[in-house]
Amino acid sequence: xxxxxxxxxxxxxxxxxxxxxxxxxxxxxxxxxxxxxxxxxxxxxxxxxxxxxxxxxxxxxxxxxxxxxxxxxxxxxxxxxxxxxxxxxxxxxxxxxxxxxxxxxxxxxxxxxxxxxxxxxxxxxxxxxxxxxxx
Amino acid sequence: xxxxxxxxxxxxxxxxxxxxxxxxxxxxxxxxxxxxxxxxxxxxxxxxxxxxxxxxxxxxxxxxxxxxx
Numbered sequence: 001x002x003x004x005x006x007x008x009x010x011x012x013x014x015x016x017x018x019x020x021x022x023x024x025x026x027x028x029x030x031x032x033x034x035x036x037x038x039x040x041x042x043x044x045x046x047x048x049x050x051x052x053x054x055x056x057x058x059x060x061x062x063x064x065x066x067x068x069x070x071x072x073x074x075x076x077x078x079x080x081x082x083x084x085x086x087x088x089x090x091x092x093x094x095x096x097x098x099x100x101x102x103x104x105x106x107x108x109x110x111x112x113x114x115x116x117x118x119x120x121x122x123x124x125x126x127x128x129x130x131x132x133x134x135x
Numbered sequence: 136x137x138x139x140x141x142x143x144x145x146x147x148x149x150x151x152x153x154x155x156x157x158x159x160x161x162x163x164x165x166x167x168x169x170x171x172x173x174x175x176x177x178x179x180x181x182x183x184x185x186x187x188x189x190x191x192x193x194x195x196x197x198x199x200x201x202x203x204x
Contacts, residue, residue, distance in 0.1 A: 009140050016147040020154075024173075027150030030180050034142060034187060041191050048198045076199025080192070 002046075006039055032090050036083055044079075070115060074108050142187070146180050153177075 013035035020028040051072060058068045081104030089097040153176035160169035 005140075009143070012140060013143055016143060020147060020150045023154035024150045024157075026177050027146065027153070027180060030146055030150075030177075030184055031143065034146060034184050037184070037187050037191050038140070038142070041187075041194060044191070044194050044198055051198060072199045076195050079199075080195060 002042060006042065009035060009038060029091055033087055036087060040079070040083060067115065070111055073111055077104055077107055077111070080104075142183065146183065149176055149180055 013031055017028050017031050020031060054072075055065075055068060058065065081100060085097040085100045085104070088100060153173055156172050157169045160166075160172060
């Protein structure tokens with residue numbers, strides 16, 4: 001049962017954080033950081049299995065692998081951004097955390113540009129061209 | 136799939152020992168050496184943490200096909 005281990009790691013980390021908070025605040029912050037890293041590392045391993053399932057499903061449905069790849073990249077950017085923003089917020093730098101989140105959003109949008117332009121192309125093809133047959 | 140929680144105790148232990156040495160050196164009157172000990176302890180912990188952080192980032196990169204970025 002991995003979930004029990006994760007919960008216990010969270011509890012242990014909180015206890016160590018409370019002990020260290022008053023004597024050495026920097027070490028307490030490092031405890032927070034390493035706890036996030038440990039738990040995320042375990043979760044990412046499990047996500048790998050889910051992603052294998054997704055790719056096999058996409059292969060069966062003969063979806064262009066480019067789209068799935070873009071979505072996976074977006075999810076990865078979201079995870080990294082959230083880790084960085086939360087750790088920065090815990091350290092008390094809320095403004096920097098919001099900038100990190102902004103950067104994550106911008107990069108996600110940048111990755112989505114090819115998909116958005118493809119959608120726009122399809123919509124433009126649906127609209128009748130300006131032949132003015134009805135005028 | 137077990138993760139090693141020893142690193143948590145390791146870091147907390149280094150922190151407590153550093154705080155102890157800091158307090159003792161402050162009581163003796165060597166403020167500058169106390170600050171130096173604090174700094175060295177923090178650097179040791181930072182090396183461990185950065186090692187794990189790069190490990191995590193490599194894993195995320197390989198899982199989410201982010202090689203191109």
